[in-house]
Amino acid sequence: NTNTVGQKFAQDLKPMLADLGLVNRGTKTSRLEGSTYVNGDTCDYYGIIRYARKEGMTGVIIEHAFISNEDDLELLKDESFLRALGYADAEAIYQNLDSFYEAYRENQADADAIAAIRDAAPNSVFRVYNPFSGDHVSTLDKNEARELVCSGWRYEGVKWENPTSGEPIWRICNPFSGDHFYTKSKAEVEGLVAQGWTWDNDGNPVLYGTTKDAEGAVPIYRLFNPYATVGTHIFTTEKSEYDTNVARGWTGEDVAFYGLKSGTAPAPSEPSEDPVEPPASTGTPIMGASVTTKDALATRFVQAMEREHKSYPAIYAEKGAATPREFAELLWDQAVAEGVRPEVVLAQIMWETGWLQFGGLVQPDQCNFGGLGATGPGNPGNVFPDVKTGLLAQVQHLKAYASTDPLNCECVDQRFNLVTRGVAPTVEELGGKWAVGEGSDRYGYNIVALMNANLL
DSSP, X not given: OHHHHHHHHHHHHHHHHHTTTOOOOOOOOOEEEEEEOTTXXXXXXXXXXXXXXXXXXXXXXXXOOOTTSHHHHHHHTOHHHHHHHHHHHHHHHHHTHHHHHHHHHHHHSOHHHXXXXXXXXXXXXXXXXXXXXOOEEEXXXXXXXXXXXXXXXEEEEEEEETTOTTOEEEEEEETTTTEEEEESOHHHHHHHHHTTOEESGGGSOOEEEOOTTSTTOEEEEEEEETTSSSOEEEEESOHHHHHHHHHTTOEEEEEEEEEEETTOOOOOOOOOOSOOOOOOOOSOBSBSOOSSOHHHHHHHHHXXXXXXXXXXXXXXXXXXXXXXXHHHHHHHHHHHHHTBOXXXXXXXXXXXHTTTTOOSSSOGGGOOSSXXXXXXXXXXXXXXXXHHHHHHHHHHHHHHHHOOSOOSSOOOOTTGGGXXXXXXXXXXXXXXXXXXXXXXXXXXXXXXXXXXHHTO
16 A cells, blocks of 8 residues: 555645646656566566565655756756755655555554454454563454554454354453453463463353343453553453542553353344444544533533642633633633534643643643644744634644544644544544654543543
């Protein structure tokens, strides 16, 4: 897929170069007949592109101008023109960075695993293994399974399909790492027990496969412990255990799949010939209606600020939001105007600014609550005239990531057009996109944890 990403990059760059006075000669492809890539496509003629693609990277050749053309030659002598060319290239690259990165990651991953996940039956429960930490994750979400495989986790296959009523499911624990995982393979459990793992539930099945809507279905919650030496996930059917660990700082990851408790297995059902709808993403949507109310959100935000002993920046009285409640209510209006969930925006602000305490590159008087444009020392990011404009800019930037719909309000987000639209419809998918660098894969999950603990 690196070739399609390259074509998209070229389409974005062409008009930028044309605006500088160059003739738009289009995009061109030259093939090396008799030579093919592993997927059967004829190889590109030029090695810069051919060898890049063989390594899973995107390669293009940009012919800006020609010294054999008198008009072009004069332009190429102009230092300001050369600088403008560089800026145009850089802008187009920046706009496509996410696509370049995703294409590269996918091509470094196990292609067979990616294909198996893509083609798996609806309601399949996938299991992946982190070879660096020993952690296992089970998930119904194809996108999550694919993302983890692209990150270097090992794909262990479909462990069961949720509608297979009555299939026994065992849970086993690694006493050396604290890791738990579920399996329907008794032979796998017995093999690991022989290596020192321990049975749960005295060696009896703990669950039976079922669907979400089946009578007696039990949600299995998943949590991540960010404090463990290597990080580990646990699964539990106890909502109280889930809530307690979230309160302690664990990251709640919602429901992983569903099962029936031991002793309640139904009779095996006949395979259905009716098409089954694929499961909805288990992520937290950015767009859509709020699950709370304007007053409740504002009240909970005020209470959370008090509980955490956080002071509200006095400067915002001059910028249209004198109190935390006014801030939350103003945020609600901007979010609803663009169709973004207000609780998501507020939770992101809490994470980005440290509960409006700031302390990093961005300062309170910038009214920049999402770190927009803050890229490092000397570049503290965008500045907005008031709280309302700053909130609307952040809302619009979230919408750029989460949706391909047009804006409803005048665009105040200076970086809106730099985002590849619709690449992160859920909060969890913002990791590695809105936030990059070490630990950025947990960015969205941290926001969701703050939202669930303080705003809902």
